[in-house]
Amino acid sequence: MTSWPRPDDEAERVRELEELHALDAVPEPQFSSIATLAAHVCGTPIGLVNLVGHDTQYLKGRHGITWTEMDRRDSFCQYTICGDRIMEIPDAQADPRFRANSVVVGEPYVRFYAGAPVVSGHGHALGTVCVADTRPRLLSDDQRQALTTLAGNTAGLLQLHHHALRSEQMLARMREVEELKNQFLRTVNHELRTPLTAISSYLQIICDGDLDEATEQRFLRVIERNSDRLRDLLDELLLMASLNAGTAAFAPDQADLAALVHRTVAALAERVRTGQLTMTVHAPRAVMACADAGRVQHALTQLLDNAIKFTPPGGRIEVAAWSDPAPTVEVCDTGIGIGAADIEHVFDDFYRAPEAEERAIGGTGIGLSITRKIVELHDGTVQIDSRPDKGTRVRLILPAPLPCG
Ligand code: ATP
Ligand code: MG
16 A cells, blocks of 8 residues: 545544544443444454544454554555545455555454444544454444444443543633632631731730730730731731732733842841741842832742741742843752642642641742742743742743843
8 A cells, every 4th residue: 555545634633532532531341342242243354443542543442452552554444534435345355455554464354344434523534433343244234334323322422431531630620710719718617717816915915904004015915916917917918819810910011129129028027037047138239120010029038937937947048140141049948848749739729738737837828829829911921939948939031121122
């Protein structure tokens, strides 16, 4: 055989096979039942349900043959899928297209072939239901009709299993969303309740009176700190919602990341000190980027907040910024690190690694997801690298200033 027929819709046809997950969607026993039925109805020793891939033909349902796939060039079915109706080869040895075919001159010595195309709802012939015999012959009209009907049922079966697969995937996604919602409610409930409880307890003590002025001032500062925490949390939640909805304000301009690093670090110096940590900054020169300085400062604050709270006393935090090959800001810590199984989720909304929960380190699980969304707004990238008990390194890579004009 020298030519290798391809239907006009070959690309779309193969794409549909992939989209339907046809090669794994339907369990083989169901295809094999159809193959057996086809062989019985047509009175042939061989019955097959084949799916014709780009280079390979997959024998998904088998009766009288044990192979699971064959080279498409040896396939009779590649001719069948070029048409929209049954193809019958009464004697392969008398047909120049098949005379030298390896399944004609060798096992299983096919002489007779009849195949009906399995046509999808989109009109693409994905494969065939076919029968073969070792002697020349013809099918009766009833047998042809039966083979065509079985091919139609096979197409229906493929579609059905595809829908079942989609439903399972949607169900799994819905379960994930449900779990996320529960996680959100648990975390937000806890994160809101803690400052609220503190505020109402201290207020109660102040209202009860009998406090000296210094103590009352101290308690008022506690109340102020907790209400700031509540406001920050609500701001973060609103920011996340607007970033998700694509409505967050975004104004990129020429921005110096080094200056931004110094500003952000200075704002957090007190927390670094109370956490008994050492922080070093290496950003000696201007690092110009095309960035919304406010948004990037917010993202960097999230990284530093994490480095501070996930690094036990005595640990180190290093912050650096450089221009080459792209404007980059890096935060490195020697903290508790993140396990391999968690690292791929830490940018998801509300995700917190089990260690954060176990060690009762506060947080809502939205800092990194906000960071990633901010960086993506800039068409930049976030890289994270972490090892449990060794530390974490996060890099924000932003676009160079030229595109801002
Ligand atoms: P939030 O930022 O909303 O206050 P959070 O800090 O817990 O809460 P993210 O900043 O989104 O949430 O981080 C998600 C999770 O990734 C954290 O809960 C923690 O498990 C892990 N993580 C992030 N940064 C670090 C880090 N530097 N060291 C160790 N674990 C980290
Ligand atoms: Mg955080």
